[in-house]
Amino acid sequence: MPSLSAPQILRALASRNLASRSILLHSRRYTEAAIEPPPAGGHSPTIAHSPILRTTRDSALKTPGIVWGSDADHEDGDKTGRDTRKMNMYQAVRDAMSTALANDESAVVFGEDVAFGGVFRCSMGLSEEFGRERVFNTPLTEQGIVGFGIGLASMGHTAIAEIQFSDYIYPAFDQIVNEAAKFRYRSGGNFNVGGLTIRTPSMTVGHGGLYHSQSPEGFFMGAAGLKIVVPRSPIQAKGLLLSSIQDRNPVIFLEPKILYRSSVEQVPTSSYTIPLSKAEILTPGTDLTVLSYGTPLYTARTAMSYLAEPPASIEHLVPKPLRSAKIELIDLRTIMPWDVKTVVESVNKTGRLVVVHEAGKIGGVGSEIASTVTEKCFLKLQAPVKRVTGWDTPVALAYEKFYTPDAIRILDAMVETLTY
Amino acid sequence: MASALRLAARRSFAPRHAFTRSIQTTADSASLTSQVPSDASQPFTVSLHEDSFKSYRCDTPSLDVEVTKEQLIDMYKQMTTMRRMEMAADALYKAKLIRGFCHLAIGQEAVSVGMESAITPEDKVITAYRCHPFAVLRGGTVKGVIAELLGRQAGMSKGKGGSMHIFTPSFFGGNGIVGAQVPVGAGIAFAQKYLDKKTATFALYGDGASNQGQVFEAFNMAKLWDLPCVFVCENNKYGMGTSAQRSSANTEYFKRGDLIPGIQVNGMDIIASHQAVKYARKWAIENNGPLLLEFVTYRYGGHSMSDPGTTYRTREEIQRMRSTQDPIKGLQTYIEEWGVASEADLKAIDKQVKAEVDAAVEEAKASPEPEAKDLWTDIYYPGTGPASMRGREREEVHHY
Numbered sequence: 001m002p003s004l005s006a007p008q009i010l011r012a013l014a015s016r017n018l019a020s021r022s023i024l025l026h027s028r029r030y031t032e033a034a035i036e037p038p039p040a041g042g043h044s045p046t047i048a049h050s051p052i053l054r055t056t057r058d059s060a061l062k063t064p065g066i067v068w069g070s071d072a073d074h075e076d077g078d079k080t081g082r083d084t085r086k087m088n089m090y091q092a093v094r095d096a097m098s099t100a101l102a103n104d105e106s107a108v109v110f111g112e113d114v115a116f117g118g119v120f121r122c123s124m125g126l127s128e129e130f131g132r133e134r135v136f137n138t139p140l141t142e143q144g145i146v147g148f149g150i151g152l153a154s155m156g157h158t159a160i161a162e163i164q165f166s167d168y169i170y171p172a173f174d175q176i177v178n179e180a181a182k183f184r185y186r187s188g189g190n191f192n193v194g195g196l197t198i199r200t201p202s203m204t205v206g207h208g209g210l211y212h213s214q215s216p217e218g219f220f221m222g223a224a225g226l227k228i229v230v231p232r233s234p235i236q237a238k239g240l241l242l243s244s245i246q247d248r249n250p251v252i253f254l255e256p257k258i259l260y261r262s263s264v265e266q267v268p269t270s271s272y273t274i275p276l277s278k279a280e281i282l283t284p285g286t287d288l289t290v291l292s293y294g295t296p297l298y299t300a301r302t303a304m305s306y307l308a309e310p311p312a313s314i315e316h317l318v319p320k321p322l323r324s325a326k327i328e329l330i331d332l333r334t335i336m337p338w339d340v341k342t343v344v345e346s347v348n349k350t351g352r353l354v355v356v357h358e359a360g361k362i363g364g365v366g367s368e369i370a371s372t373v374t375e376k377c378f379l380k381l382q383a384p385v386k387r388v389t390g391w392d393t394p395v396a397l398a399y400e401k402f403y404t405p406d407a408i409r410i411l412d413a414m415v416e417t418l419t420y
Numbered sequence: 421m422a423s424a425l426r427l428a429a430r431r432s433f434a435p436r437h438a439f440t441r442s443i444q445t446t447a448d449s450a451s452l453t454s455q456v457p458s459d460a461s462q463p464f465t466v467s468l469h470e471d472s473f474k475s476y477r478c479d480t481p482s483l484d485v486e487v488t489k490e491q492l493i494d495m496y497k498q499m500t501t502m503r504r505m506e507m508a509a510d511a512l513y514k515a516k517l518i519r520g521f522c523h524l525a526i527g528q529e530a531v532s533v534g535m536e537s538a539i540t541p542e543d544k545v546i547t548a549y550r551c552h553p554f555a556v557l558r559g560g561t562v563k564g565v566i567a568e569l570l571g572r573q574a575g576m577s578k579g580k581g582g583s584m585h586i587f588t589p590s591f592f593g594g595n596g597i598v599g600a601q602v603p604v605g606a607g608i609a610f611a612q613k614y615l616d617k618k619t620a621t622f623a624l625y626g627d628g629a630s631n632q633g634q635v636f637e638a639f640n641m642a643k644l645w646d647l648p649c650v651f652v653c654e655n656n657k658y659g660m661g662t663s664a665q666r667s668s669a670n671t672e673y674f675k676r677g678d679l680i681p682g683i684q685v686n687g688m689d690i691i692a693s694h695q696a697v698k699y700a701r702k703w704a705i706e707n708n709g710p711l712l713l714e715f716v717t718y719r720y721g722g723h724s725m726s727d728p729g730t731t732y733r734t735r736e737e738i739q740r741m742r743s744t745q746d747p748i749k750g751l752q753t754y755i756e757e758w759g760v761a762s763e764a765d766l767k768a769i770d771k772q773v774k775a776e777v778d779a780a781v782e783e784a785k786a787s788p789e790p791e792a793k794d795l796w797t798d799i800y801y802p803g804t805g806p807a808s809m810r811g812r813e814r815e816e817v818h819h820y
Contacts, residue, residue: 106614108614133614138641139637139640139641139644141637141640141641143603143633143634143637144603144606144634144637144638144640144641146603147600147602147603147604147606147607147637147638148603148604148606148607148610148638148641149607150603150604150607151546151592151603151604151605151606151607151608151609151610151611152607152610152611153607154592154604154607154608155607155608155611155612156611157611157614159607174597175600175603175604175634178596178597178600179595179597179600179604184798184799184800184801185580185581185798185799186577186580186581186585186593187577187581187585187593187798188575188576188577188578188579188580188581188587188798189578189797189798190576190577190587190588190589191587191592191593192801194801224799225799225800227800247801247804248801248804249800249801249804249805276804277804277806337800337805337806337807338806340806340807341807
């Protein structure tokens with residue numbers, strides 16, 4: 001038998017496995033029910049124990065792409081080493097805002113209930129620390145909040161606005177798309193609202209339902225002049241938020257709300273940034289690119305471990321040769337303008353792409369990525385670009401867990417794409 | 421029967437007319453109450469008509485106004501310049517040299533010029549799409565505005581904004597979305613307060629925009645935080661093609677701020693406008709919080725260039741306003757009756773203004789259109805945008 005490359009083997013196997021993958025979802029349900037009830041935390045590795053997280057000081061300080069801020073007066077910022085502190089994501093967001101308020105006198109933080117911490121505690125204690133004239137509550141007035149922030153930013157100030165849930169961003173859609181995004185262009189560069197950052201919790205939480213679990217990033221993709229950023233962890237949240245605040249363009253910063261408490265890392269205490277518009281390769285690979293951002297990265301990581309070592313209940317559904325497939329997991333981080341180069345280079349290498357996000361498929365971020373990748377990697381693609389997304393329905397309360405892409409759906413997509 | 425019911429239902433929605441004594445909008449009802457000095461910069465006093473202002477939760481501005489000869493002459497020159505410029509824009513539009521959207525402020529000159537006469541360059545102004553006069557008065561040029569309308573490089577936004585998007589350091593633009601500039605104005609006022617500056621923001625909107633939800637959001641925030649923001653409603657009686665009575669349950673726009681006091685002003689009389697803005701500015705910088713200022717005014721033309729402006733109001737109404745309440749004619753009457761200048765002096769100004777505007781139009785027309793590369797600039801802060809952007813055709817890709 002002549003030696004075959006991995007993709008050729010995969011293709012050879014494809015026809016044999018067509019049947020098995022189509023019943024993947026059903027069979028899982030039956031086998032699990034037949035054996036024993038799952039443990040309280042489920043079988044999957046939890047977010048808290050995900051290998052994506054940097055839980056030691058050493059690994060935290062080696063975060064790729066990290067740019068240390070000037071911290072001449074920072075006591076722990078000497079050359080021998082920097083301090084880290086265990087933080088979850090809301091604490092890291094608070095740390096970033098505290099850094100911004102301390103370093104920039106014109107910076108203000110405002111939004112609904114932010115003065116006493118906000119619903120997710122991201123601004124806890126900031127008004128006590130920096131004064132109520134710099135960290136203040138607004139009325140329930142989203143369009144007004146963003147309009148107000150645009151005015152403030154157009155005066156050269158740093159305006160950090162919070163929209164309490166990204167589901168409430170729609171009343172402000174006009175202000176964001178028509179005023180903030182276009183301010184620089186329509187004034188011929190005379191004015192800009194570069195100091196505006198709109199923070200807002202996003203994505204599903206398991207029980208948020210229609211108005212507390214949406215992912216609106218796709219709606220803003222066509223608004224040239226705007227940036228959209230989604231962090232995946234505490235270290236990322238602090239660095240990317242400080243980058244967003246310093247960036248001279250209006251930025252929407254979408255914080256996956258389930259990660260506020262569940263993701264915990266050792267976060268450097270000094271000021272640092274992580275560059276925008278740079279994707280990060282979390283695990284390098286050669287056979288398949290999995291691209292995501294925010295919460296689904298953890299789910300994708302779990303799916304990767306299922307692929308390599310499938311649990312007994314689904315073992316027969318994951319073809320043996322696929323288990324050694326090298327998956328390249330990429331965190332897109334900045335949704336707009338996104339890092340086309342890194343993604344295209346990866347797909348040119350692997351020939352296969354699965355995009356995962358929680359927002360629906362139609363008109364979603366995955367659609368834009370898929371079409372760009374098809375344009376740029378057409379001759380290298382071994383399989384159609386696969387999108388694993390929320391369903392094109394509202395986010396239902398009762399079935400939110402089914403709406404959100406889970407590890408089995410991602411595993412199914414990986415198997416299907418690898419065996420195409 | 422059915423049609424009778426429909427008729428009855430319709431009648432119940434018929435606009436209710438207020439029978440209260442309304443503000444008068446003649447442009448020349450002030451009277452001289454002191455001698456006009458020979459020195460052009462020496463102030464003298466005139467008395468406004470007693471129905472020039474109405475107030476809500478505050479006193480009305482004083483009816484006695486101090487003016488100087490040179491101030492009146494300046495106002496006259498500015499108003500005629502604004503009208504000439506808007507007429508030039510009208511002609512250029514009809515010649516198909518200006519394309520797209522264009523909203524002219526002919527008839528409303530007493531608002532923009534009156535406002536500029538009572539504020540300082542440190543004060544900030546933001547308005548909606550009827551913005552050309554403000555752009556010039558706040559530090560721009562006629563050439564810059566006309567070139568912007570033509571989409572030329574010499575335009576104040578480099579030809580990339582157009583009619584509704586013109587800015588100067590103290591003028592935060594023409595803004596195209598009805599009402600969207602009002603909360604932005606509140607944010608600007610907050611920055612002024614934050615910096616502890618004795619300055620005010622004037623956020624303008626029309627009677628049509630006054631029914632937008634975000635206008636009330638801005639009112640609330642401004643009052644809550646006592647921002648030095650003057651909300652200025654230019655009530656020209658028609659929101660596009662719908663009269664104020666047909667669109668607003670309460671047409672007394674100066675009373676719509678709830679706890680925010682308001683003044684209604686005869687917006688056709690430049691001296692009344694000047695006095696009201698002076699009062700409003702003082703109110704704002706003395707930490708009294710926001711104020712609503714409603715100018716009752718009138719636009720002679722349609723809402724935009726595609727609206728002849730005669731389908732929802734009679735030609736007679738327009739003609740009556742033009743002939744009896746024109747703000748420029750009103751000021752002309754003041755100047756001539758009070759002996760500030762002669763008819764011949766004013767004719768000379770008219771001639772000079774016409775020459776200046778004509779020259780500006782020619783210079784604007786001579787300016788080249790923006791270059792293709794300008795399509796890709798000013799979208800993101802340089803160096804922070806996408807690596808490339810698509811152009812007009814498949815092969816044209818701009819790499820930064």
